[in-house]
Amino acid sequence: xxxxxxxxxxxxxSHAALAETVYVSNEQDNTVSVIDGATSKLIDTIPVGRxxxxxxxxxxxxxxxxxxGDDNRIDVVDLKTRKMEDxxxxxxxxxxxxxHPDGRRLFVANENDNLVSVLDIPERRIVTEVEVGVEPEGxxxxxxxxxxxxxxxxxxxxxxxxxxxxxxxxNVLVGTRPRVAQVSADxxxxxxxxxxxxxxxxxxxxxxxxxxTIAFEVPGVPRExxxxxxxxxxxxxxRAYVALGPANRVAEVDxxxxxxxxxxxxxxRVWHIALSPDGKRLYTANGNSSDVSVIDLQxxxxxxxxxxxxxxxxxxxxx
Amino acid sequence: xxxxxxxxxxxLAVPALADDTAIRVAIITQERDPILPVxxxxxxxxxEGLSGARLGVADNATTGKFTKQRFVLVERTISKDGNPAxxxxxxxxxxxxxxxTDLDAPALLAAGSDKxxxxxxxxxxxxxxxxxxxxxxxxxxxxxxxxxxxxxxALAQYLMAKRWRRWFLxxxxxxxxxxxxEAYRRAAKRFGAQxxxxxxxxxxxxxxxxxxxxxxxxxxxxxxxxVADHDVLVIADEANEFGDYLPGRTALPRPxxxxxxxxxxxxxxxxxxxxxxQLQARFDKLAGRRMGAVDYxxxxxxxxxxxxxxxSRSSDPSAIMAYLRGPDFILSGFKGQGQSFRPWDGQxxxxxxxxxxxxxxxxxPQAGYLHRGSELDTLGTDxxxxxxxx
Numbered sequence: 001x002x003x004x005x006x007x008x009x010x011x012x013x014s015h016a017a018l019a020e021t022v023y024v025s026n027e028q029d030n031t032v033s034v035i036d037g038a039t040s041k042l043i044d045t046i047p048v049g050r051x052x053x054x055x056x057x058x059x060x061x062x063x064x065x066x067x068x069g070d071d072n073r074i075d076v077v078d079l080k081t082r083k084m085e086d087x088x089x090x091x092x093x094x095x096x097x098x099x100h101p102d103g104r105r106l107f108v109a110n111e112n113d114n115l116v117s118v119l120d121i122p123e124r125r126i127v128t129e130v131e132v133g134v135e136p137e138g139x140x141x142x143x144x145x146x147x148x149x150x151x152x153x154x155x156x157x158x159x160x161x162x163x164x165x166x167x168x169x170x171n172v173l174v175g176t177r178p179r180v181a182q183v184s185a186d187x188x189x190x191x192x193x194x195x196x197x198x199x200x201x202x203x204x205x206x207x208x209x210x211x212x213t214i215a216f217e218v219p220g221v222p223r224e225x226x227x228x229x230x231x232x233x234x235x236x237x238x239r240a241y242v243a244l245g246p247a248n249r250v251a252e253v254d255x256x257x258x259x260x261x262x263x264x265x266x267x268x269r270v271w272h273i274a275l276s277p278d279g280k281r282l283y284t285a286n287g288n289s290s291d292v293s294v295i296d297l298q299x300x301x302x303x304x305x306x307x308x309x310x311x312x313x314x315x316x317x318x319x
Numbered sequence: 320x321x322x323x324x325x326x327x328x329x330x331l332a333v334p335a336l337a338d339d340t341a342i343r344v345a346i347i348t349q350e351r352d353p354i355l356p357v358x359x360x361x362x363x364x365x366x367e368g369l370s371g372a373r374l375g376v377a378d379n380a381t382t383g384k385f386t387k388q389r390f391v392l393v394e395r396t397i398s399k400d401g402n403p404a405x406x407x408x409x410x411x412x413x414x415x416x417x418x419x420t421d422l423d424a425p426a427l428l429a430a431g432s433d434k435x436x437x438x439x440x441x442x443x444x445x446x447x448x449x450x451x452x453x454x455x456x457x458x459x460x461x462x463x464x465x466x467x468x469x470x471x472x473a474l475a476q477y478l479m480a481k482r483w484r485r486w487f488l489x490x491x492x493x494x495x496x497x498x499x500x501e502a503y504r505r506a507a508k509r510f511g512a513q514x515x516x517x518x519x520x521x522x523x524x525x526x527x528x529x530x531x532x533x534x535x536x537x538x539x540x541x542x543x544x545x546v547a548d549h550d551v552l553v554i555a556d557e558a559n560e561f562g563d564y565l566p567g568r569t570a571l572p573r574p575x576x577x578x579x580x581x582x583x584x585x586x587x588x589x590x591x592x593x594x595x596x597q598l599q600a601r602f603d604k605l606a607g608r609r610m611g612a613v614d615y616x617x618x619x620x621x622x623x624x625x626x627x628x629x630x631s632r633s634s635d636p637s638a639i640m641a642y643l644r645g646p647d648f649i650l651s652g653f654k655g656q657g658q659s660f661r662p663w664d665g666q667x668x669x670x671x672x673x674x675x676x677x678x679x680x681x682x683x684p685q686a687g688y689l690h691r692g693s694e695l696d697t698l699g700t701d702x703x704x705x706x707x708x709x
Contacts, residue, residue, distance in 0.1 A: 056572045098460075112600055114381070135597050153594060154651065155382045156629075158508065171385040177651040196657040222694050226689055263586040 020276050021318045022283050023064055024292055028116050028307025032066060032077065033292075033308035035271035035283075037276065037317070038275035040294055040304040046082050048075045054096040054139075055314040058121075059103030060292045064316070069111065074119070079318065090128055096180075096314075098139040098148065100163060107148045108159075109136040112244055116150050116159075117165060132159045138181035138192065142205065149180035149190055158192050160208065175199050182231045184255075193228035193242060200228050200242055202258065212258040214242075221247045228247040228274040234279050239297075241282055243270040250295065264302055266293035272314040275290075276293075285312040341389040342634050344621055345410050347430070348421040349397045352437075356562045359438035361657075368421035368444060369394065371614030375621025378604065382629050390625055395424070403430035412433040416636040417442075419620040422612065424448040431460045440640045442620035445613055448498065452700060456707035458690040460667040461479075461643070463585075463623065464616040467502040469699035470597070473539040473671035473683035474553070474576060475506035477583075478698070480685045483550035487516045489543070489565070491556040499555040505578070516546035520561050540568040549622075553577040581666040583683075586615030587674035593655040594634050619658070619667065656695065664707040668695040680692065 004209040011025050020037035021092070030052060034044035049068030052075070064077040067090060074097070075087040090097075092113040100107065105127075107232040116136055118128040119214075132289060133155025140149040148161040175194025182191045190203045200214040216226050227245035233255065234240070234281040240253040250270060267286025270293070273293060274283050282295040285308075292312060294304040327476035346369060353363060353562040372392055379390040393415060397406050403426045406575075410418060416439050420427050431441050436459055439586070443451065444463040452466050486507060490500040494684040500517075507514050522539060544552065544565075552569060554577040562579030576578060582665055588609035591599065602610040602618075610618070623643060628634060630643035642648055644665075654670040673681040688697040696702075 095445060112597060133385070134601075135594060152381075154378060154597070155385070156651075157382065157385055171380070173386065176626075176649050176657060196651050222692075224688070224693055224695065 020319070022274070022292065022315055023055060023318065024308050024312045024315045025055045025066055026078065026290075026311060027051055027053055027287070027310035027313040028311035030068075031309045032064070033312070034082070035292060035306055036283075037307070040306055042308060044082060044308055045309065046077055046084075046107055048077070048084070049073060049242070053313045054094065054109075055316050056097060056099055057316055059099065061085075061318055063101075064221060064318075065106065067097055067108065069093045069095060069207055074106070074108070086124075088119060088121065088124055091126055091129065095137050098141045098142055100148070101143060107139055107141065107150075109139050109150060112137055112138060112290040114152070116161065121268070128158075130161055130166060132166060132168070133157045133171070138179055140181040140183045140190065142183040142187040144187040146187065147183075147205070149183060149192075151179040151181045151192055153177050153179070153195075154265060156201070157196075158190065158208075160190075165256055170208050173205065174201055175213075179229045180231045182233050183248070185235050185237055186232050186276045187215065191231050191233060191240065193231050193246065195227045195229055198226040198228055198244075200224065200231065200240075200253075214258050214260065216242070216244055216247075216249075216251050216260060218244070218247050218249055218263060221249075230270070230284075232273050232275045232282065234275065236237060236279070241273055241275070245269055245274045246270065246288075248281065248286075250293075252297075262300065264293075264295050264300075266295070266302060267291045267305060271312075273316045274315045276317050283317060287294055287311050287313060287314045292317045322474055336342040337697050340634055342417070342624070342628050342639070343391045343393055343413075343415050343430075344376065344417040344419060345395055345415045346419045346421060346617060346621075347395045347397060347403075347406055347410075347480035349423065349426050350399045350401075350402075354558065357559055357561075364608070364611070366606060367611060368613040368617040371610065371619075372419055372621050374605050374610075374614075375618040375625065377396075378601070378618075379625030379629075380475035383625070384585055386629050386632070386635065386636060388628055389629075392621070394561060397426065401552075403427070404433040404435075406430065407433045408435045409438070411439065416440060417624050417639075419444050419617055421445045421617060424451055427451065427460075428455055430649070431457045440624075440636070440643070442623065444616035444620045447495075449502065449700065452666050453706040456664050456709065458665075461620075461623075461660055461667070463619040463667045464613070465585050465669065465671060466507065466699050467499050468665060469671060471499070471506035472509065472585045472698045473566040473673065474503075474581075475510040475512055476683045476685040476688055477581075477673045477681050478551060478576065479510050479512060480687075482682075484512050484576075485515045485549040485551075486512055487518075487544070487546055487552045488514050489518050489520055489551035489552060489554050491520050491560055491562075493556065493558055493560075495557040496555045496574040499557060499578070499658075503553055503555060515549050518543055518546065520556065522561065536568060540565060541570045544568075546570075549573060549574055554579045581680060582585045582674050583671050584612040584674060585619075585669060585671060586612045587659050587672050587679065589674050589677060589679050590653070590672060592679065593653050595653040598653045619650060619652055619669075623648075623660075623667075626650055650688060658695075661696070661702075663702045663705045664700060666699060668698075670695065671698060678706075 022035040050070035054067035091110040097108040130288025135153035137152035175197035230243035268288035443478040
């Protein structure tokens with residue numbers, strides 16, 4: 001009996017831990033798929049503007065922001081009602097964005113305009129535009145709030161923006177066609193993926209000196225198809241996960257030694273990835289197979305594939 | 320007054336000084352007879368290629384701005400009676416070592432063979448001739464434009480993926496058409512297709528523009544296309560003299576592919592994937608039209624030089640050339656994969672688009688065509704087949 005109660009309690013506890021919800025932007029369907037983390041089932045589909053890509057949560061995690069590039073705005077979805085609210089301005093063709101830890105400013109990459117737009121959310125207006133390289137895409141912010149990073153695809157550069165003065169403080173040449181930039185939890189490192197070089201470069205955030213270049217190999221997959229796209233750095237600083245695009249794999253990297261530990265076979269053309277709040281699961285948006293893979297990071301296996309809309313691109317996990 | 324003069328001369332001196340460190344790239348084009356487009360929807364394009372090179376320089380400048388490297392485009396045209404070798408010598412005298420050519424094969428050969436050209440790097444953005452990559456290859460010549468063999472192989476892979484194995488080949492009268500037909504025959508053999516019928520197009524060009532042009536075509540084309548049953552009609556008509564007349568008029572209801580219908584090209588106005596939307600938008604802003612295949616090859620040539628200069632962190636032509644030919648070079652060409660130069664013949668390996676008139680249909684290499692090195696090398700002349708000896 002006691003065992004049974006314990007088991008029941010345990011089941012309840014693990015269920016509670018999984019009460020997360022995953023939101024996936026479907027680039028070709030103009031929708032956001034909603035996945036229940038507990039059951040790994042698709043539970044809703046929310047229509048949004050045209051060509052949704054970048055996706056993120058508000059500071060209070062009550063609202064979803066979706067960059068809809070073809071409508072030149074950021075859609076806002078109330079997560080309780082799953083209804084659209086008034087959209088936010090974004091500048092032209094927004095792709096990825098990042099919320100500053102102040103909870104107030106959204107830094108948006110404008111793909112067609114070579115700009116990073118700084119949006120004041122409560123005031124609903126663009127307060128500044130920072131000129132960067134051609135086709136800005138990757139956006140990251142240091143958790144200490146001091147700086148914002150951006151990458152430009154055609155210029156192949158990492159741009160570092162002072163979050164206070166909103167000035168460009170440095171430009172660093174990185175691997176060809178950089179896609180994603182993320183700052184480590186301790187704000188000490190900047191990780192940048194290069195799609196065409198198929199590598200991830202790690203920089204010291206203070207000096208911008210390169211610390212490591214991580215290359216990936218998948219037996220039987222030609223070099224050109226091993227491309228690095230989405231990056232997720234674990235909150236405890238132990239692991240990094242890298243989506244390898246048309247290689248259909250996600251690599252798990254030791255974030256201290258920069259060694260590739262293993263790769264997971266997921267869906268086709270895996271683009272962006274997102275960790276669960278407890279860091280135990282990784283969700284992947286697989287653009288060409290129109291599904292989401294769920295990786296159990298503790299047991300090191302892909303446990304589920306969930307069909308979503310067409311061309312899933314970005315995803316975010318809400319607790 | 321004197322102070323003013325000093326100031327003036329200083330002001331004047333600044334650009335002159337900057338020019339010494341600028342990386343200068345010349346684009347040479349040749350005077351050509353104007354071609355009357357077959358379709359009233361097409362316009363004559365006087366800046367084909369040139370606008371691609373201009374965008375290449377603009378794109379280079381965006382990274383150069385941060386790396387403090389400057390790129391300058393020098394635009395030259397060879398007149399009909401002009402001598403390509405003279406042009407090369409004139410450019411060499413100006414100290415230019417990077418040349419992008421929008422030239423046909425004979426002019427390119429004449430330019431690339433001059434003694435002065437040996438210390439230059441020439442990138443061919445126009446001539447698809449396989450001979451330039453084989454018997455007539457040159458150590459100082461690279462090619463961003465795909466060879467005819469690459470285009471034919473790309474089509475063959477797609478047609479085989481569709482199981483359209485039986486081809487009816489219709490060839491135009493120009494020398495280039497004959498060479499392309501030869502490339503189709505080679506591709507058919509290589510990938511297991513069968514050419515079940517062949518015809519030459521012998522009618523005079525241009526008759527659809529007369530008042531009742533469609534009437535003659537409607538009677539001529541069924542006669543021409545009454546051949547053994549086939550899955551697809553493959554056209555070799557590089558100069559666009561007749562290919563557009565065939566769809567919708569053939570004796571049997573069969574799709575048309577090759578230079579018309581379902582076309583193969585390094586680039587197409589319909590390309591929009593892999594960030595191509597942004598490249599098209601930049602090009603449109605600059606040239607007022609969509610980007611074509613020759614524009615793309617010229618853009619890729621100038622961008623390749625820029626990329627090598629930026630990556631090698633050098634403005635020294637020798638260092639840039641070495642990097643371009645080295646194993647680390649890749650160009651982001653908006654086709655989903657890194658593009659680099661084949662060491663055995665200087666050809667840029669790249670995906671080839673299979674494009675319809677309104678939308679992209681597919682991209683070769685097709686899934687399943689494997690290669691021990693790069694799958695891109697399943698298109699065109701592979702290392703073992705190459706007859707190029709530098």
